Amino acid sequence: MPLPRWVLALADDNGCSGSTNAALTAVTSLPNLDERALVAEAQAGSRAAFEELVRRYDRDVLRLALNLMKRPEDARDVYQESFLKVYRNLHRFRFECSFYTWLYRIVTNVCLDHLRRRQARPEDQAPETNTGHHDEGITDFFERQREHRPTLDPERSLMGQEIKARIARAMERLSPRERVVFEMKHYQGLKLRAIGDMLGTTEETVKNSLFRATRKLRNELGGLR
Amino acid sequence: MSTPEKNVKCKDVAPLLVFYACDEISESERELIEAHLANCKACSEQLSEEKELQAALTSVPQTADEVDASGILLSQCRSELEEALDDLSAPPLQEHWRPFGWLRRWMALRPAWAGALLVFLGVLAGTQVVPWLQNSSGRNASGQAMNVRARQPLTPDQLSGMQISGVNFLPTQGSDSPNVQLQLNAEQPMVLSGNVEDSDMRYVLTYVVKNGDRFDAGTRLDCMDALKAATRDEQVRAALVNAARNDQNPAVRIKAVESLRDAAGEDDVRQMLLDALEHDSNPGVRVEAVNLLVGSLDREAPEAGPSSPDGPVVVPTPEPGDDASLERVVRVLQQLQRRDPNRYVRLRSAAALRQIGPREVQ
Numbered sequence: 331m332p333l334p335r336w337v338l339a340l341a342d343d344n345g346c347s348g349s350t351n352a353a354l355t356a357v358t359s360l361p362n363l364d365e366r367a368l369v370a371e372a373q374a375g376s377r378a379a380f381e382e383l384v385r386r387y388d389r390d391v392l393r394l395a396l397n398l399m400k401r402p403e404d405a406r407d408v409y410q411e412s413f414l415k416v417y418r419n420l421h422r423f424r425f426e427c428s429f430y431t432w433l434y435r436i437v438t439n440v441c442l443d444h445l446r447r448r449q450a451r452p453e454d455q456a457p458e459t460n461t462g463h464h465d466e467g468i469t470d471f472f473e474r475q476r477e478h479r480p481t482l483d484p485e486r487s488l489m490g491q492e493i494k495a496r497i498a499r500a501m502e503r504l505s506p507r508e509r510v511v512f513e514m515k516h517y518q519g520l521k522l523r524a525i526g527d528m529l530g531t532t533e534e535t536v537k538n539s540l541f542r543a544t545r546k547l548r549n550e551l552g553g554l555r
Numbered sequence: 556m557s558t559p560e561k562n563v564k565c566k567d568v569a570p571l572l573v574f575y576a577c578d579e580i581s582e583s584e585r586e587l588i589e590a591h592l593a594n595c596k597a598c599s600e601q602l603s604e605e606k607e608l609q610a611a612l613t614s615v616p617q618t619a620d621e622v623d624a625s626g627i628l629l630s631q632c633r634s635e636l637e638e639a640l641d642d643l644s645a646p647p648l649q650e651h652w653r654p655f656g657w658l659r660r661w662m663a664l665r666p667a668w669a670g671a672l673l674v675f676l677g678v679l680a681g682t683q684v685v686p687w688l689q690n691s692s693g694r695n696a697s698g699q700a701m702n703v704r705a706r707q708p709l710t711p712d713q714l715s716g717m718q719i720s721g722v723n724f725l726p727t728q729g730s731d732s733p734n735v736q737l738q739l740n741a742e743q744p745m746v747l748s749g750n751v752e753d754s755d756m757r758y759v760l761t762y763v764v765k766n767g768d769r770f771d772a773g774t775r776l777d778c779m780d781a782l783k784a785a786t787r788d789e790q791v792r793a794a795l796v797n798a799a800r801n802d803q804n805p806a807v808r809i810k811a812v813e814s815l816r817d818a819a820g821e822d823d824v825r826q827m828l829l830d831a832l833e834h835d836s837n838p839g840v841r842v843e844a845v846n847l848l849v850g851s852l853d854r855e856a857p858e859a860g861p862s863s864p865d866g867p868v869v870v871p872t873p874e875p876g877d878d879a880s881l882e883r884v885v886r887v888l889q890q891l892q893r894r895d896p897n898r899y900v901r902l903r904s905a906a907a908l909r910q911i912g913p914r915e916v917q
Contacts, residue, residue, distance in 0.1 A: 548604075
């Protein structure tokens with residue numbers, strides 16, 4: 331029975347290529363291509379090339395989506411919606427920027443849409459708010475972490491739990507754009523110029539967003555030290 | 556250190572510390588900030604706070620690390636994307652065109668509403684469409700918007716108050732007598748339609764001719780035109796004869812004479828024709844009368860001849876009244892031949908006398 335394509339992709343990610351299966355061969359031969367050639371192949375209609383592009387970037391995409399949306403189901407929606415948009419609009423990509431930038435522009439726009447919709451529905455807030463249920467979730471998470479890492483200092487873990495909850499609450503004060511900028515700068519490690527390209531705005535605008543975000547966080551987390 | 560670097564103040568540096576801490580400043584800004592920090596303890600402390608804040612923020616485990624450390628969510632996402640891409644890549648279903656497919660789908664999903672809709676359509680078709688179709692077909696067949704037959708004869712009172720606003724002749728097939736439609740303004744407006752053979756219709760038409768002074772000339776003319784097919788009826792004939800003698804309008808008198816063409820051989824009609832020839836001042840009436848008279852004589856003449864073409868001519872034995880009538884005809888024709896002011900009447904009279912002459916000899 332042929333393996334699902336995503337299994338082949340995972341196998342490929344783990345370096346287990348070299349199967350005699352023709353499909354697998356077709357898939358595993360693509361990683362040798364550079365990004366431009368892959369995009370060109372995908373634009374020509376190669377489904378395998380498109381899947382290779384997905385595998386190259388989808389970890390980062392899902393990470394960004396999870397960090398911004400907090401809820402796995404929302405992150406899955408962002409992932410799916412983003413890559414389907416890429417698939418439908420790939421023929422419009424003219425290599426005026428890197429594929430990575432173009433992809434992130436789509437992903438951040440989808441995230442912003444979701445965040446704005448969520449902001450318009452107060453009952454549909456992310457789980458990491460200041461609620462009893464949320465605190466329980468955080469506690470459960472750190473309990474699990476402690477079980478997995480028994481050598482971790484319990485006191486430090488408890489402090490981390492408190493800090494994490496406060497940071498989560500402070501993050502909720504940011505506007506969707508400020509959250510995206512802060513996430514991409516501090517958690518994705520992108521430069522402000524690149525963030526500006528992805529958001530379709532100037533570096534100065536991104537700087538302003540980051541400055542406002544940091545000021546808000548400092549005000550919220552004044553006694554963090 | 557240059558002069559501008561010495562003049563940099565804390566309020567200029569403070570906003571840049573955020574970006575200095577995350578390495579997002581230009582080289583020139585970096586030089587200015589570092590030069591200022593070397594001499595400003597407050598800004599140095601603020602920078603330390605900024606770095607601590609950023610370190611605290613970035614040191615917290617991220618949601619992505621917590622939720623999908625094992626990569627299962629990523630695998631699920633990839634699988635779902637594969638399925639979505641398969642759906643996108645699949646060729647569209649070749650559905651045959653189905654008329655009212657949306658209605659069928661709607662009905663299939665809402666059986667109660669569909670049943671109610673069907674019942675409503677059935678009631679609508681039964682109560683509205685069928686009668687409408689019947690009316691429509693009836694209208695097309697007869698061309699009558701309303702067709703009221705006078706089953707009950709009109710009473711004398713109704714007739715005395717009756718006005719006629721229109722007389723229409725309707726085409727008929729297989730009958731010499733026309734269908735007539737009378738639009739009456741009696742006690743209530745009505746349309747009387749029927750064949751002139753119908754006694755009610757004939758009664759009304761005759762009433763109009765008899766009481767010509769109450770109706771306009773056009774109506775009288777139309778009624779006479781309709782009645783010319785019913786001159787066998789004595790009342791009709793009497794009304795027409797009376798109109799030929801007495802109607803004020805010469806055209807109506809001419810029409811009355813013409814309407815009696817089929818009855819020109821009748822005594823009362825012949826007497827009327829002779830009276831008209833002697834006394835009517837209108838040449839048109841006299842022309843029509845002499846034509847009818849000559850025509851009636853023509854029709855009478857062959858009655859003797861063709862019965863025995865090879866034998867001797869048999870002249871029917873004249874009755875006593877016939878002699879008197881014929882004598883008057885001859886006398887009138889002779890007078891017309893000599894005195895009538897109309898030349899056509901004189902010529903026609905002479906021709907008639909020539910036709911009658913041999914018969915008198917025989």
